[in-house]
Amino acid sequence: MRETPLSNCERLFLLKAIESKKRLDGRQTYDYRSIKISFGTDYGCCSVNLGKTRVLAQVSCELVPPKDSRPTEGIIFLNLELSPMASPAFQTNRQSELLVTLNRQLERCLRNSRCIDTESLCVVSGEKVWQIRVDVHVLNHDGNLMDAASIAAISALCHFKRPDVAIQGRDVTVFGPAERDPVPLSIYHMPVCVSFAFFQQGTYLLVDPCEKEELIMDGLLVMAMNKHREICSIQSSGGIMLLKEQVLLLSVSGTIWILRKEGGKFGFVESMPKERITALKREESLVEMTDVQETADQIISKAAAGHEVVPSPVIVATGTGQVGEGLQNTWGLDEEDEEEESGTKVEKRGTGSKSEYACLPVSVFLH
Protein backbone atom coordinates (compact mmCIF):
# COMPACT_ATOMS: atom_id res chain seq x y z
CA MET A 1 0.00 0.00 0.00
CA ARG A 2 1.14 3.49 -0.62
CA GLU A 3 1.68 6.09 2.04
CA THR A 4 -0.53 9.17 1.78
CA PRO A 5 1.55 12.32 1.29
CA LEU A 6 0.86 15.27 3.54
CA SER A 7 -0.99 18.03 1.70
CA ASN A 8 -0.05 21.69 1.98
CA CYS A 9 -3.28 22.61 3.68
CA GLU A 10 -2.77 20.04 6.42
CA ARG A 11 0.75 21.27 7.01
CA LEU A 12 -0.34 24.89 7.24
CA PHE A 13 -3.25 24.06 9.48
CA LEU A 14 -1.14 22.03 11.87
CA LEU A 15 1.51 24.74 12.10
CA LYS A 16 -1.12 27.38 12.77
CA ALA A 17 -2.72 25.19 15.40
CA ILE A 18 0.63 24.62 17.11
CA GLU A 19 1.29 28.35 17.11
CA SER A 20 -1.96 28.85 18.97
CA LYS A 21 -1.10 26.01 21.33
CA LYS A 22 -3.64 23.54 20.05
CA ARG A 23 -3.08 19.95 19.07
CA LEU A 24 -5.19 17.72 16.84
CA ASP A 25 -6.49 15.50 19.59
CA GLY A 26 -7.03 18.26 22.12
CA ARG A 27 -3.92 17.65 24.22
CA GLN A 28 -1.84 20.38 25.80
CA THR A 29 1.76 21.00 24.79
CA TYR A 30 3.19 18.87 27.58
CA ASP A 31 0.56 16.15 27.61
CA TYR A 32 1.27 12.55 26.82
CA ARG A 33 -1.26 10.20 25.35
CA SER A 34 -2.57 7.54 27.67
CA ILE A 35 -0.14 4.67 28.14
CA LYS A 36 -1.30 1.13 28.69
CA ILE A 37 1.26 -1.54 29.58
CA SER A 38 0.23 -5.17 29.61
CA PHE A 39 2.25 -8.30 30.16
CA GLY A 40 1.86 -11.65 28.49
CA THR A 41 1.81 -15.09 30.01
CA ASP A 42 5.48 -15.75 29.23
CA TYR A 43 8.16 -14.12 31.29
CA GLY A 44 9.54 -11.17 29.40
CA CYS A 45 6.60 -10.42 27.12
CA CYS A 46 5.34 -6.86 27.28
CA SER A 47 3.00 -4.86 25.06
CA VAL A 48 2.72 -1.06 25.25
CA ASN A 49 -0.09 1.11 23.84
CA LEU A 50 0.83 4.79 23.59
CA GLY A 51 -2.38 6.25 22.19
CA LYS A 52 -2.67 4.31 18.94
CA THR A 53 1.02 3.41 18.72
CA ARG A 54 1.51 -0.24 19.64
CA VAL A 55 4.79 -1.90 20.43
CA LEU A 56 5.55 -5.45 21.59
CA ALA A 57 8.75 -6.55 23.29
CA GLN A 58 9.92 -10.06 24.09
CA VAL A 59 13.00 -11.04 26.08
CA SER A 60 14.77 -14.39 25.80
CA CYS A 61 18.07 -15.76 27.04
CA GLU A 62 20.71 -18.21 25.95
CA LEU A 63 24.04 -19.50 27.24
CA VAL A 64 26.88 -18.46 24.97
CA PRO A 65 30.64 -17.95 25.19
CA PRO A 66 31.44 -14.38 26.17
CA LYS A 67 33.24 -11.77 24.14
CA ASP A 68 37.01 -12.00 24.28
CA SER A 69 37.39 -8.48 25.54
CA ARG A 70 34.92 -9.02 28.39
CA PRO A 71 35.13 -12.56 29.69
CA THR A 72 33.19 -11.91 32.88
CA GLU A 73 30.23 -10.01 31.51
CA GLY A 74 27.02 -11.18 29.95
CA ILE A 75 25.82 -9.94 26.60
CA ILE A 76 22.73 -7.82 25.91
CA PHE A 77 21.43 -7.90 22.37
CA LEU A 78 18.75 -5.41 21.32
CA ASN A 79 16.79 -5.66 18.11
CA LEU A 80 13.97 -3.41 16.95
CA GLU A 81 11.88 -4.24 13.89
CA LEU A 82 9.40 -2.14 11.98
CA SER A 83 6.64 -4.43 10.87
CA PRO A 84 4.90 -3.52 7.58
CA MET A 85 1.59 -3.71 9.37
CA ALA A 86 2.59 -0.69 11.40
CA SER A 87 2.52 1.78 8.55
CA PRO A 88 2.44 1.76 4.75
CA ALA A 89 5.81 3.50 4.85
CA PHE A 90 7.50 0.44 6.32
CA GLN A 91 8.49 -2.31 3.94
CA THR A 92 10.21 -5.57 4.74
CA ASN A 93 13.88 -6.00 4.04
CA ARG A 94 14.43 -2.34 3.59
CA GLN A 95 17.02 -0.81 5.89
CA SER A 96 15.55 2.63 6.40
CA GLU A 97 17.12 5.50 8.24
CA LEU A 98 14.38 5.50 10.83
CA LEU A 99 15.10 1.88 11.69
CA VAL A 100 18.79 2.53 12.18
CA THR A 101 18.10 5.61 14.31
CA LEU A 102 15.65 3.78 16.53
CA ASN A 103 17.96 0.83 17.02
CA ARG A 104 20.90 3.01 17.84
CA GLN A 105 18.93 5.12 20.31
CA LEU A 106 17.51 2.06 22.04
CA GLU A 107 21.00 0.61 22.41
CA ARG A 108 22.32 3.83 23.87
CA CYS A 109 19.41 4.08 26.26
CA LEU A 110 19.67 0.53 27.61
CA ARG A 111 23.21 -0.62 27.12
CA ASN A 112 25.33 2.47 27.67
CA SER A 113 23.33 3.52 30.70
CA ARG A 114 24.33 0.24 32.36
CA CYS A 115 20.90 -0.34 33.74
CA ILE A 116 21.39 -4.10 33.75
CA ASP A 117 24.08 -5.74 35.84
CA THR A 118 25.98 -7.71 33.21
CA GLU A 119 28.44 -9.14 35.73
CA SER A 120 25.62 -11.08 37.32
CA LEU A 121 24.97 -12.75 33.99
CA CYS A 122 28.30 -14.51 34.06
CA VAL A 123 28.11 -18.26 34.72
CA VAL A 124 31.62 -19.55 34.07
CA SER A 125 34.11 -16.79 33.47
CA GLY A 126 35.54 -16.91 30.00
CA GLU A 127 33.36 -19.82 28.92
CA LYS A 128 29.68 -19.38 29.50
CA VAL A 129 27.61 -16.28 30.03
CA TRP A 130 23.96 -15.45 29.55
CA GLN A 131 23.05 -13.59 26.41
CA ILE A 132 19.87 -11.62 26.97
CA ARG A 133 18.08 -10.85 23.73
CA VAL A 134 15.35 -8.19 23.54
CA ASP A 135 13.22 -8.14 20.41
CA VAL A 136 10.97 -5.13 19.97
CA HIS A 137 8.32 -5.18 17.24
CA VAL A 138 6.37 -2.12 16.21
CA LEU A 139 2.78 -3.12 15.52
CA ASN A 140 1.19 0.25 14.78
CA HIS A 141 2.84 3.57 14.04
CA ASP A 142 1.02 6.66 15.24
CA GLY A 143 4.06 8.68 16.21
CA ASN A 144 6.67 8.54 18.96
CA LEU A 145 7.97 5.04 18.41
CA MET A 146 11.05 5.72 20.52
CA ASP A 147 9.23 6.27 23.79
CA ALA A 148 6.96 3.31 23.34
CA ALA A 149 9.88 1.06 22.38
CA SER A 150 11.95 2.08 25.39
CA ILE A 151 9.06 1.56 27.79
CA ALA A 152 8.33 -1.84 26.28
CA ALA A 153 11.97 -2.90 26.38
CA ILE A 154 12.64 -1.95 29.99
CA SER A 155 9.30 -3.34 31.20
CA ALA A 156 9.96 -6.62 29.45
CA LEU A 157 13.44 -6.80 31.00
CA CYS A 158 12.02 -6.22 34.45
CA HIS A 159 9.35 -8.84 33.87
CA PHE A 160 11.79 -11.41 32.54
CA LYS A 161 13.18 -14.30 34.61
CA ARG A 162 16.08 -16.45 33.53
CA PRO A 163 16.56 -20.10 34.50
CA ASP A 164 18.47 -20.77 37.67
CA VAL A 165 21.93 -22.32 37.35
CA ALA A 166 24.11 -24.26 39.76
CA ILE A 167 27.86 -24.44 39.31
CA GLN A 168 29.88 -27.33 40.70
CA GLY A 169 33.47 -26.60 39.79
CA ARG A 170 33.37 -26.68 36.03
CA ASP A 171 29.96 -28.35 35.68
CA VAL A 172 27.03 -26.12 35.05
CA THR A 173 23.50 -27.34 35.66
CA VAL A 174 20.66 -25.29 34.24
CA PHE A 175 17.39 -25.94 36.04
CA GLY A 176 14.13 -25.86 34.21
CA PRO A 177 11.17 -23.87 35.54
CA ALA A 178 9.68 -26.95 37.11
CA GLU A 179 12.78 -27.77 39.11
CA ARG A 180 13.74 -24.39 40.46
CA ASP A 181 12.06 -21.02 40.23
CA PRO A 182 13.51 -18.76 37.55
CA VAL A 183 15.60 -15.84 38.73
CA PRO A 184 14.85 -12.20 37.74
CA LEU A 185 17.53 -10.05 36.14
CA SER A 186 19.30 -7.58 38.34
CA ILE A 187 18.35 -4.14 37.09
CA TYR A 188 19.79 -1.03 38.67
CA HIS A 189 17.47 1.60 37.27
CA MET A 190 14.87 2.00 34.59
CA PRO A 191 15.74 4.48 31.84
CA VAL A 192 12.82 5.67 29.75
CA CYS A 193 12.98 7.90 26.68
CA VAL A 194 11.03 11.16 26.43
CA SER A 195 10.63 12.78 23.02
CA PHE A 196 10.29 16.47 22.27
CA ALA A 197 9.39 17.70 18.79
CA PHE A 198 10.37 21.19 17.64
CA PHE A 199 8.60 23.41 15.14
CA GLN A 200 9.45 26.72 13.48
CA GLN A 201 13.16 26.52 14.19
CA GLY A 202 12.80 25.72 17.86
CA THR A 203 10.14 28.29 18.70
CA TYR A 204 7.42 25.80 19.48
CA LEU A 205 7.74 22.52 21.24
CA LEU A 206 5.52 19.50 21.68
CA VAL A 207 5.88 16.41 23.80
CA ASP A 208 4.92 13.01 22.39
CA PRO A 209 4.26 13.93 18.75
CA CYS A 210 1.67 11.91 16.87
CA GLU A 211 2.30 10.78 13.32
CA LYS A 212 1.09 13.93 11.57
CA GLU A 213 3.04 16.15 13.94
CA GLU A 214 6.15 14.07 13.28
CA LEU A 215 5.80 14.64 9.56
CA ILE A 216 5.95 18.42 9.90
CA MET A 217 8.44 18.77 12.73
CA ASP A 218 11.77 20.48 12.25
CA GLY A 219 13.76 18.60 14.84
CA LEU A 220 13.45 15.97 17.52
CA LEU A 221 15.15 15.72 20.90
CA VAL A 222 15.06 12.37 22.67
CA MET A 223 16.17 12.23 26.28
CA ALA A 224 16.53 9.01 28.19
CA MET A 225 16.08 9.52 31.93
CA ASN A 226 15.35 7.52 35.02
CA LYS A 227 13.49 8.36 38.16
CA HIS A 228 16.63 9.29 40.06
CA ARG A 229 16.81 12.39 37.86
CA GLU A 230 19.73 11.08 35.87
CA ILE A 231 20.01 11.66 32.16
CA CYS A 232 21.08 8.45 30.48
CA SER A 233 21.32 9.69 26.91
CA ILE A 234 20.36 12.65 24.76
CA GLN A 235 19.92 12.60 21.03
CA SER A 236 19.04 15.57 18.90
CA SER A 237 18.17 15.14 15.25
CA GLY A 238 17.04 17.53 12.59
CA GLY A 239 19.75 20.10 13.07
CA ILE A 240 17.85 22.29 15.47
CA MET A 241 19.98 24.74 17.40
CA LEU A 242 18.97 24.67 21.03
CA LEU A 243 20.14 26.90 23.82
CA LYS A 244 21.61 25.37 26.92
CA GLU A 245 18.78 26.75 29.03
CA GLN A 246 16.20 25.15 26.79
CA VAL A 247 17.80 21.74 27.16
CA LEU A 248 17.99 22.05 30.93
CA LEU A 249 14.37 23.13 31.11
CA LEU A 250 13.39 20.16 29.04
CA SER A 251 15.28 17.81 31.29
CA VAL A 252 13.34 19.12 34.25
CA SER A 253 10.00 18.60 32.57
CA GLY A 254 11.17 15.19 31.44
CA THR A 255 11.91 14.27 35.05
CA ILE A 256 8.45 15.25 36.16
CA TRP A 257 7.04 13.14 33.42
CA ILE A 258 9.22 10.13 34.35
CA LEU A 259 8.21 10.34 37.98
CA ARG A 260 4.58 10.43 36.98
CA LYS A 261 5.08 7.55 34.63
CA GLU A 262 6.79 5.48 37.27
CA GLY A 263 3.88 5.94 39.60
CA GLY A 264 1.42 5.09 36.91
CA LYS A 265 3.21 1.99 35.79
CA PHE A 266 2.77 0.18 39.03
CA GLY A 267 -0.96 0.61 38.83
CA PHE A 268 -1.15 -1.14 35.51
CA VAL A 269 0.84 -4.17 36.44
CA GLU A 270 -1.88 -6.48 37.60
CA SER A 271 -0.09 -9.70 37.06
CA MET A 272 3.06 -8.95 39.02
CA PRO A 273 3.37 -8.24 42.75
CA LYS A 274 4.77 -4.80 43.31
CA GLU A 275 7.92 -5.70 45.16
CA ARG A 276 9.34 -7.66 42.25
CA ILE A 277 9.74 -4.83 39.81
CA THR A 278 12.30 -2.77 41.66
CA ALA A 279 15.98 -2.14 41.55
CA LEU A 280 18.70 -4.48 42.73
CA LYS A 281 17.46 -6.89 45.33
CA ARG A 282 20.01 -8.85 47.32
CA GLU A 283 19.19 -12.24 48.66
CA GLU A 284 19.23 -12.68 52.43
CA SER A 285 22.65 -14.05 53.35
CA LEU A 286 23.20 -16.28 56.31
CA VAL A 287 25.33 -14.98 59.15
CA GLU A 288 27.51 -17.23 61.28
CA MET A 289 25.88 -16.97 64.69
CA THR A 290 26.95 -20.20 66.33
CA ASP A 291 30.02 -19.24 68.31
CA VAL A 292 29.35 -15.57 68.85
CA GLN A 293 28.69 -16.02 72.52
CA GLU A 294 32.05 -17.75 73.19
CA THR A 295 33.96 -15.14 71.24
CA ALA A 296 32.29 -12.38 73.16
CA ASP A 297 33.09 -13.97 76.51
CA GLN A 298 36.70 -14.43 75.56
CA ILE A 299 37.10 -10.87 74.53
CA ILE A 300 35.50 -9.59 77.66
CA SER A 301 37.66 -11.71 79.92
CA LYS A 302 40.82 -10.70 78.14
CA ALA A 303 40.13 -7.03 78.35
CA ALA A 304 41.25 -5.10 81.37
CA ALA A 305 38.73 -4.74 84.10
CA GLY A 306 36.81 -1.57 83.68
CA HIS A 307 36.88 1.16 86.20
CA GLU A 308 34.31 1.48 88.80
CA VAL A 309 31.45 3.46 87.51
CA VAL A 310 29.42 5.39 89.99
CA PRO A 311 26.38 7.45 89.28
CA SER A 312 27.26 11.05 88.64
CA PRO A 313 27.84 13.64 89.98
CA VAL A 314 30.68 12.76 92.31
CA ILE A 315 32.29 15.13 94.68
CA VAL A 316 36.00 14.42 94.54
CA ALA A 317 37.12 17.10 96.90
CA THR A 318 35.71 20.30 98.20
CA GLY A 319 35.21 22.65 95.33
CA THR A 320 35.41 20.08 92.58
CA GLY A 321 32.79 17.79 91.24
CA GLN A 322 32.79 15.29 88.50
CA VAL A 323 30.06 14.58 86.03
CA GLY A 324 30.04 11.71 83.56
CA GLU A 325 31.45 8.26 83.28
CA GLY A 326 34.76 7.14 84.59
CA LEU A 327 36.13 7.90 88.00
CA GLN A 328 39.77 7.86 87.26
CA ASN A 329 41.49 8.97 84.16
CA THR A 330 43.86 6.58 82.49
CA TRP A 331 46.16 9.13 81.05
CA GLY A 332 48.81 8.48 83.62
CA LEU A 333 49.13 12.00 84.90
CA ASP A 334 50.67 12.97 88.22
CA GLU A 335 48.73 13.24 91.39
CA GLU A 336 49.13 17.02 91.60
CA ASP A 337 47.76 17.60 88.16
CA GLU A 338 44.84 15.39 88.84
CA GLU A 339 42.99 17.92 90.81
CA GLU A 340 43.39 20.50 88.13
CA GLU A 341 42.39 17.98 85.58
CA SER A 342 39.34 16.99 87.51
CA GLY A 343 38.23 20.61 87.48
CA THR A 344 38.30 20.70 83.80
CA LYS A 345 36.62 17.37 83.69
CA VAL A 346 33.35 18.92 84.62
CA GLU A 347 33.01 20.66 81.30
CA LYS A 348 34.07 17.72 79.21
CA ARG A 349 31.66 14.91 79.31
CA GLY A 350 32.78 11.37 79.01
CA THR A 351 36.54 12.00 79.22
CA GLY A 352 38.73 9.27 80.57
CA SER A 353 36.31 6.65 79.59
CA LYS A 354 38.12 5.56 76.50
CA SER A 355 38.81 2.20 78.02
CA GLU A 356 35.13 1.44 78.36
CA TYR A 357 34.67 1.65 74.65
CA ALA A 358 37.58 -0.63 73.98
CA CYS A 359 35.99 -3.59 75.67
CA LEU A 360 32.71 -3.49 73.89
CA PRO A 361 33.45 -4.58 70.36
CA VAL A 362 30.85 -7.35 70.61
CA SER A 363 28.05 -4.97 69.78
CA VAL A 364 29.12 -4.90 66.16
CA PHE A 365 28.51 -8.59 65.64
CA LEU A 366 25.12 -8.87 67.19
CA HIS A 367 23.34 -6.92 64.49
Added chain:
Amino acid sequence: MDSILSCFKDKVGEVVLPGDVFSLDLSDVENNTVKSEKIICGPGLRRNGDEILVSKSGILRHRSPNLYWIDSQQKRYVPAKGESVIGVVTAKSGDSFKVDVGGSELASLSYLAFEGATKRNRPNVQVGDLVYSQFAIANKDMEPELVCIDSCGRANGMGVFGADGLLFKVSLGLVRRLLSPQSEIIKDLEKLFPFEMVVGLNGRVWVKANGIQKTLIVANLLESCENMTPQQRQALFKRVAEGSL
Protein backbone atom coordinates in the same frame (compact mmCIF):
# COMPACT_ATOMS: atom_id res chain seq x y z
CA MET B 1 -38.21 -16.03 -8.51
CA ASP B 2 -40.76 -15.47 -5.87
CA SER B 3 -38.85 -17.80 -3.66
CA ILE B 4 -35.77 -15.67 -4.01
CA LEU B 5 -37.75 -12.54 -3.41
CA SER B 6 -39.23 -13.95 -0.27
CA CYS B 7 -35.79 -15.06 0.90
CA PHE B 8 -34.50 -11.60 0.21
CA LYS B 9 -37.37 -9.89 1.88
CA ASP B 10 -36.83 -11.92 4.98
CA LYS B 11 -33.22 -10.99 5.12
CA VAL B 12 -33.53 -7.28 4.42
CA GLY B 13 -32.10 -5.45 7.39
CA GLU B 14 -30.21 -8.49 8.63
CA VAL B 15 -26.52 -9.20 8.61
CA VAL B 16 -25.32 -11.45 5.81
CA LEU B 17 -21.86 -12.89 5.40
CA PRO B 18 -19.78 -13.73 2.34
CA GLY B 19 -20.68 -17.19 1.18
CA ASP B 20 -24.41 -16.88 1.82
CA VAL B 21 -26.30 -18.13 -1.17
CA PHE B 22 -29.80 -17.35 -2.34
CA SER B 23 -30.78 -20.05 -4.81
CA LEU B 24 -33.68 -20.28 -7.18
CA ASP B 25 -35.86 -23.31 -7.39
CA LEU B 26 -36.07 -23.89 -11.12
CA SER B 27 -38.95 -26.30 -10.93
CA ASP B 28 -41.30 -23.61 -9.72
CA VAL B 29 -40.60 -21.39 -12.74
CA GLU B 30 -41.22 -24.16 -15.17
CA ASN B 31 -44.55 -24.89 -13.66
CA ASN B 32 -45.51 -21.27 -14.07
CA THR B 33 -46.63 -21.09 -10.52
CA VAL B 34 -44.48 -18.05 -9.86
CA LYS B 35 -43.91 -14.86 -11.81
CA SER B 36 -40.40 -14.01 -12.90
CA GLU B 37 -39.22 -10.62 -11.75
CA LYS B 38 -36.10 -8.68 -12.41
CA ILE B 39 -33.82 -8.07 -9.49
CA ILE B 40 -31.01 -5.58 -9.66
CA CYS B 41 -28.01 -6.63 -7.65
CA GLY B 42 -26.11 -3.76 -6.10
CA PRO B 43 -22.68 -3.69 -4.49
CA GLY B 44 -21.83 -6.78 -2.52
CA LEU B 45 -24.17 -9.12 -4.42
CA ARG B 46 -23.14 -11.19 -7.40
CA ARG B 47 -25.07 -13.46 -9.68
CA ASN B 48 -23.63 -16.87 -10.31
CA GLY B 49 -25.81 -18.74 -12.74
CA ASP B 50 -29.05 -19.26 -10.94
CA GLU B 51 -27.79 -18.26 -7.57
CA ILE B 52 -27.09 -14.98 -5.96
CA LEU B 53 -23.93 -14.93 -3.89
CA VAL B 54 -23.03 -12.50 -1.15
CA SER B 55 -19.46 -11.23 -1.46
CA LYS B 56 -19.26 -8.68 1.36
CA SER B 57 -20.32 -8.84 4.96
CA GLY B 58 -22.90 -6.29 5.99
CA ILE B 59 -26.60 -5.52 6.18
CA LEU B 60 -28.86 -6.33 3.24
CA ARG B 61 -30.77 -3.27 2.09
CA HIS B 62 -33.60 -2.83 -0.34
CA ARG B 63 -35.08 0.00 -2.34
CA SER B 64 -38.23 -0.38 -4.24
CA PRO B 65 -39.00 -1.65 -6.70
CA ASN B 66 -36.26 -4.24 -7.06
CA LEU B 67 -32.87 -2.95 -6.00
CA TYR B 68 -30.90 -4.89 -3.40
CA TRP B 69 -27.45 -4.19 -2.05
CA ILE B 70 -25.18 -4.79 0.92
CA ASP B 71 -24.32 -1.96 3.27
CA SER B 72 -20.78 -2.74 4.35
CA GLN B 73 -18.15 -0.92 6.34
CA GLN B 74 -14.65 -0.51 5.03
CA LYS B 75 -11.87 2.03 4.98
CA ARG B 76 -9.92 0.99 1.89
CA TYR B 77 -11.07 2.82 -1.20
CA VAL B 78 -11.30 1.22 -4.64
CA PRO B 79 -11.65 3.75 -7.51
CA ALA B 80 -14.92 3.57 -9.40
CA LYS B 81 -16.02 5.57 -12.41
CA GLY B 82 -18.10 8.64 -11.76
CA GLU B 83 -17.26 9.03 -8.10
CA SER B 84 -16.08 12.38 -6.79
CA VAL B 85 -13.03 12.21 -4.60
CA ILE B 86 -10.53 14.44 -2.84
CA GLY B 87 -7.01 13.88 -4.08
CA VAL B 88 -3.58 15.19 -3.10
CA VAL B 89 -1.25 16.24 -5.94
CA THR B 90 2.05 14.43 -5.55
CA ALA B 91 3.94 15.16 -8.75
CA LYS B 92 3.84 17.00 -12.02
CA SER B 93 4.86 14.85 -14.93
CA GLY B 94 4.67 15.85 -18.52
CA ASP B 95 1.20 17.02 -19.36
CA SER B 96 -0.55 15.69 -16.31
CA PHE B 97 -0.44 15.63 -12.53
CA LYS B 98 -0.10 12.53 -10.43
CA VAL B 99 -2.75 12.55 -7.73
CA ASP B 100 -3.02 10.27 -4.71
CA VAL B 101 -6.61 9.22 -4.02
CA GLY B 102 -6.00 6.51 -1.46
CA GLY B 103 -6.23 3.65 -3.92
CA SER B 104 -3.61 1.20 -4.96
CA GLU B 105 -2.34 3.41 -7.78
CA LEU B 106 -1.79 7.09 -8.33
CA ALA B 107 -4.39 8.63 -10.61
CA SER B 108 -3.46 10.99 -13.40
CA LEU B 109 -5.12 14.37 -13.92
CA SER B 110 -4.47 16.13 -17.18
CA TYR B 111 -3.62 19.84 -17.33
CA LEU B 112 -6.42 20.39 -19.80
CA ALA B 113 -9.09 18.85 -17.61
CA PHE B 114 -9.79 22.12 -15.83
CA GLU B 115 -12.32 24.76 -16.73
CA GLY B 116 -10.88 27.34 -19.04
CA ALA B 117 -7.54 25.59 -19.39
CA THR B 118 -5.69 25.64 -22.70
CA LYS B 119 -2.20 24.70 -23.71
CA ARG B 120 -1.14 28.27 -23.10
CA ASN B 121 -3.22 28.85 -20.02
CA ARG B 122 -2.01 26.34 -17.44
CA PRO B 123 -4.00 25.82 -14.26
CA ASN B 124 -2.43 27.02 -11.05
CA VAL B 125 -1.85 23.76 -9.24
CA GLN B 126 1.13 23.05 -6.98
CA VAL B 127 2.43 19.84 -5.49
CA GLY B 128 0.62 19.19 -2.22
CA ASP B 129 -2.63 20.90 -3.19
CA LEU B 130 -6.03 19.35 -2.67
CA VAL B 131 -8.23 18.76 -5.69
CA TYR B 132 -11.86 17.71 -5.84
CA SER B 133 -12.41 15.76 -9.03
CA GLN B 134 -14.28 12.91 -10.66
CA PHE B 135 -13.08 9.64 -12.10
CA ALA B 136 -13.30 9.49 -15.88
CA ILE B 137 -11.67 6.07 -16.13
CA ALA B 138 -11.41 3.69 -13.23
CA ASN B 139 -11.10 -0.02 -13.69
CA LYS B 140 -8.78 -2.60 -12.29
CA ASP B 141 -6.73 -2.97 -15.44
CA MET B 142 -5.66 0.59 -16.07
CA GLU B 143 -4.34 3.57 -14.22
CA PRO B 144 -7.32 5.68 -13.07
CA GLU B 145 -7.86 9.07 -14.64
CA LEU B 146 -9.41 12.11 -13.03
CA VAL B 147 -11.04 15.18 -14.51
CA CYS B 148 -12.04 18.45 -12.91
CA ILE B 149 -14.75 19.32 -15.42
CA ASP B 150 -18.03 17.64 -16.14
CA SER B 151 -19.30 16.60 -19.55
CA CYS B 152 -20.41 20.15 -20.40
CA GLY B 153 -16.98 21.58 -19.70
CA ARG B 154 -17.96 23.37 -16.49
CA ALA B 155 -16.13 23.06 -13.23
CA ASN B 156 -19.25 22.52 -11.16
CA GLY B 157 -17.47 22.97 -7.89
CA MET B 158 -14.48 20.85 -8.77
CA GLY B 159 -10.86 21.92 -8.85
CA VAL B 160 -8.23 23.08 -6.40
CA PHE B 161 -9.48 24.12 -2.98
CA GLY B 162 -8.68 24.32 0.66
CA ALA B 163 -6.16 26.97 1.53
CA ASP B 164 -7.16 26.72 5.17
CA GLY B 165 -8.99 23.98 6.91
CA LEU B 166 -8.24 20.46 7.99
CA LEU B 167 -8.24 17.22 6.02
CA PHE B 168 -8.89 13.93 7.78
CA LYS B 169 -9.87 10.39 6.95
CA VAL B 170 -13.02 8.49 7.91
CA SER B 171 -14.55 5.21 6.83
CA LEU B 172 -16.44 4.87 3.56
CA GLY B 173 -19.70 4.08 5.30
CA LEU B 174 -19.69 7.39 7.16
CA VAL B 175 -18.92 9.24 3.96
CA ARG B 176 -21.92 7.73 2.23
CA ARG B 177 -24.11 8.65 5.16
CA LEU B 178 -22.85 12.22 4.99
CA LEU B 179 -23.58 12.42 1.29
CA SER B 180 -27.09 11.00 1.42
CA PRO B 181 -29.79 13.57 0.63
CA GLN B 182 -31.29 13.85 4.09
CA SER B 183 -28.26 13.32 6.22
CA GLU B 184 -29.10 13.63 9.88
CA ILE B 185 -25.49 14.08 10.87
CA ILE B 186 -25.21 17.18 8.72
CA LYS B 187 -28.45 18.56 10.07
CA ASP B 188 -27.27 18.13 13.63
CA LEU B 189 -23.90 19.62 12.87
CA GLU B 190 -25.42 22.66 11.19
CA LYS B 191 -27.09 23.64 14.40
CA LEU B 192 -23.77 23.93 16.17
CA PHE B 193 -21.96 26.55 14.15
CA PRO B 194 -21.41 27.42 10.48
CA PHE B 195 -18.69 25.57 8.65
CA GLU B 196 -17.60 24.55 5.17
CA MET B 197 -17.16 20.94 4.26
CA VAL B 198 -15.96 18.96 1.25
CA VAL B 199 -16.63 15.23 1.28
CA GLY B 200 -14.78 12.84 -1.02
CA LEU B 201 -16.06 9.34 -1.63
CA ASN B 202 -12.58 7.97 -0.93
CA GLY B 203 -13.08 8.59 2.76
CA ARG B 204 -11.43 12.01 2.93
CA VAL B 205 -13.24 14.97 4.45
CA TRP B 206 -12.13 18.59 4.53
CA VAL B 207 -13.66 21.02 6.99
CA LYS B 208 -13.18 24.66 7.71
CA ALA B 209 -14.86 26.67 10.43
CA ASN B 210 -14.41 30.06 11.99
CA GLY B 211 -11.17 29.58 13.87
CA ILE B 212 -8.86 26.70 14.63
CA GLN B 213 -10.66 25.54 17.74
CA LYS B 214 -14.00 25.19 15.97
CA THR B 215 -12.41 23.41 13.02
CA LEU B 216 -10.84 20.91 15.39
CA ILE B 217 -14.16 20.42 17.15
CA VAL B 218 -15.97 19.66 13.91
CA ALA B 219 -13.26 17.27 12.77
CA ASN B 220 -13.23 15.36 16.04
CA LEU B 221 -17.02 15.18 16.13
CA LEU B 222 -17.17 13.72 12.66
CA GLU B 223 -14.52 11.16 13.41
CA SER B 224 -16.25 10.06 16.56
CA CYS B 225 -19.83 9.83 15.37
CA GLU B 226 -19.00 6.88 13.18
CA ASN B 227 -20.22 4.18 15.50
CA MET B 228 -22.80 6.11 17.44
CA THR B 229 -26.53 5.67 17.46
CA PRO B 230 -28.52 8.81 16.67
CA GLN B 231 -29.39 9.35 20.32
CA GLN B 232 -25.76 9.19 21.42
CA ARG B 233 -24.80 11.53 18.65
CA GLN B 234 -27.40 14.10 19.55
CA ALA B 235 -26.42 13.92 23.19
CA LEU B 236 -22.80 14.48 22.25
CA PHE B 237 -23.59 17.43 20.02
CA LYS B 238 -25.73 18.98 22.70
CA ARG B 239 -22.88 18.66 25.19
CA VAL B 240 -20.50 20.32 22.76
CA ALA B 241 -22.94 23.12 22.04
CA GLU B 242 -23.28 23.89 25.72
CA GLY B 243 -19.55 23.61 26.26
CA SER B 244 -18.39 25.88 23.50
CA LEU B 245 -20.99 28.60 23.75
